[in-house]
Amino acid sequence: MDVILPNLGFLLSGLATTAVLALISIVAGTVLGIVLGTLRYTSVPVLGQAAAIYIEFTRGIPLLVFLFLFYFALPALGGYKVSAYVAAAQGFSFFIGAYLAEDFRSGLRSVRPQLKQAARASGLTETQVFRHIVLPIALRRIIPTLFNQYVRLFKFTSVASVIGVSELTGRAMLVNAREFAPIAIIVTLALTYLVCCLALSSIGRALSHRFTVRT
Amino acid sequence: MSDRPMIEIESVSKWYESFRVLSDCTTAVGRGEVVVVCGPSGSGKSTLIKCVNGLEPYQEGRILVEGVEVGAKGTNLPELRAGIGMVFQHFELYPHLSVLENITLAQRQVLKRSKAEADERGRALLARVGLAEKERQMPADLSGGQQQRVAIARALALDPKAMLFDEPTSALDPEMIHEVLAVMSELAAEGMTMMVVTHEMGFARRVANRVVFMDEGRIVEDVETEAFFTAPESERGRDFLSKILNH
Ligand SMILES: Nc1ncnc2c1ncn2[C@@H]1O[C@H](COP(=O)(O)OP(=O)(O)OP(=O)(O)O)[C@@H](O)[C@H]1O
Ligand SMILES: [Mg+2]
Numbered sequence: 001m002d003v004i005l006p007n008l009g010f011l012l013s014g015l016a017t018t019a020v021l022a023l024i025s026i027v028a029g030t031v032l033g034i035v036l037g038t039l040r041y042t043s044v045p046v047l048g049q050a051a052a053i054y055i056e057f058t059r060g061i062p063l064l065v066f067l068f069l070f071y072f073a074l075p076a077l078g079g080y081k082v083s084a085y086v087a088a089a090q091g092f093s094f095f096i097g098a099y100l101a102e103d104f105r106s107g108l109r110s111v112r113p114q115l116k117q118a119a120r121a122s123g124l125t126e127t128q129v130f131r132h133i134v135l136p137i138a139l140r141r142i143i144p145t146l147f148n149q150y151v152r153l154f155k156f157t158s159v160a161s162v163i164g165v166s167e168l169t170g171r172a173m174l175v176n177a178r179e180f181a182p183i184a185i186i187v188t189l190a191l192t193y194l195v196c197c198l199a200l201s202s203i204g205r206a207l208s209h210r211f212t213v214r215t
Numbered sequence: 216m217s218d219r220p221m222i223e224i225e226s227v228s229k230w231y232e233s234f235r236v237l238s239d240c241t242t243a244v245g246r247g248e249v250v251v252v253c254g255p256s257g258s259g260k261s262t263l264i265k266c267v268n269g270l271e272p273y274q275e276g277r278i279l280v281e282g283v284e285v286g287a288k289g290t291n292l293p294e295l296r297a298g299i300g301m302v303f304q305h306f307e308l309y310p311h312l313s314v315l316e317n318i319t320l321a322q323r324q325v326l327k328r329s330k331a332e333a334d335e336r337g338r339a340l341l342a343r344v345g346l347a348e349k350e351r352q353m354p355a356d357l358s359g360g361q362q363q364r365v366a367i368a369r370a371l372a373l374d375p376k377a378m379l380f381d382e383p384t385s386a387l388d389p390e391m392i393h394e395v396l397a398v399m400s401e402l403a404a405e406g407m408t409m410m411v412v413t414h415e416m417g418f419a420r421r422v423a424n425r426v427v428f429m430d431e432g433r434i435v436e437d438v439e440t441e442a443f444f445t446a447p448e449s450e451r452g453r454d455f456l457s458k459i460l461n462h
Contacts (some may be wrong), residue, residue: 105315112267115307117265117270117303117310118303121270122297122300122301122321122373123321124325136311137309137310137311139312146392214310214353214355215310
């Protein structure tokens, strides 16, 4: 404890960075996942195939390499500068978006064709059927899967320390370099992630309970 | 308005790939008329009534609803469908919406009614099908018979000029069949134009004006109800009747 307490403020602000980074990536990744998943579901020509290629591509690349892509390769290619923090947020969002897209697609596909037919029979257009029937049912059904992905992403953010983002893991390693108390510091670090992940999955469980779709 | 039937089906044929599901079907449903469609499993009954509101396309012939050709390129299908209620074998209530929301969704989205107006109409219809106290429940909390009555209310909420029923009681336990048939009989008595696929021959005999008997995608008989039950013209009709009445 005597190594943690003096550094508490420093570590807590690292945790805040981690939380904000995770939150941004969750929101952006979810939006991307819905868009890509919908393109896949409706098999829009060209865009649907582009989405499929993007998803395959992303899922075949290690997360760290993907971050390098956004931190080094793309800025070099496009001739722009980017902070480690922004590159990490971009990398995580695009990374998790590819996984979420497949979850959204399977959620959308879980809606029975007969139900869509009934909605059409009442005069709803295809867009209205999607917006009022298919999408809300799919979203509700995939809440548990979604939160599993969010928990994964939360843990993934520790990788951002490699490109120099000063988030929780990065700061813990700095403290360790100064104090050299690996057991206390790394156990605290691990427990902090664990508690956050447990909190995140209990939110998921509560939401999934609240919005369960019984048939 | 004219004397022309509400629904006219003229020489309609339909294929799934090379399989011919409907062969040269011709019949009509007049205003206020109740037509029961029956026939063995796979004879094309569901396919035929789904062609009427364009849920299934057909390749030959014409179907007219109040003179509007369902299969024509320029036809606004959502608009046409909004004027025809449809009830399915497995109810198909929206599982994520409450009973009342099931009934108000299309009123608000399609007819652009206000929430207050849609709710009021929804409540009146729920009361009418005997489910006034269920408006806040989710569909999964209702019995099959209750779900089907909600589905009927949902269809009626758009003030349809005709109703299509595809085996509305086939998925129900025997004790619930009656409550659904009672609502349908009442509708018929009020003059609703109805096309009903059903194996409930008691209902057909009491309520239908005509019976259309299908077999292998063809309309084999299209006769007055009494004529069908007392003296079916075709061998297959006789066969079907004797099987269904004696099982
Ligand atoms: N999407 C489809 N693709 C290919 N064949 C189909 C399809 N839908 C139905 N069929 C076939 O078309 C025929 C008519 O089907 P339909 O559902 O209209 O019969 P039905 O008279 O309503 O039968 P049931 O009493 O079992 O409901 C059947 O042989 C069925 O297998
Ligand atoms: Mg059928």
